[in-house]
Amino acid sequence: MRVVLITRGAAGASLVTSAGAEHLATVAVDAVDTTAAGDSFAGHLGAALAAGGELREAVTRALAAGSLAATRVGASESIPTRDEVDRALAARR
Numbered sequence: 001m002r003v004v005l006i007t008r009g010a011a012g013a014s015l016v017t018s019a020g021a022e023h024l025a026t027v028a029v030d031a032v033d034t035t036a037a038g039d040s041f042a043g044h045l046g047a048a049l050a051a052g053g054e055l056r057e058a059v060t061r062a063l064a065a066g067s068l069a070a071t072r073v074g075a076s077e078s079i080p081t082r083d084e085v086d087r088a089l090a091a092r093r
Helices: 037-050 055-069 082-092
Strands: 004-007 013-017 020-024
Touching (some): 013 055, 020 055, 037 055, 037 082
């Protein structure tokens, strides 16, 4: 399957597959430092896919992780855990 994923910072991401295109929203936060937001996004996306997760859900998790990272100052210390991402996603449902 061919996939195009465009990250758009606070505006979320665009996901394009053979099934069509869609915009996925991120978790709204008050950002203080975006240093590790992209790294958090990539790491959580990869982890979710490696665990067998569905692409759309993996991108949604990655967006939440990137958002949470932006709420903390610094690099590695700002990367959220899986539990923190789970809580953020549960709070917005």
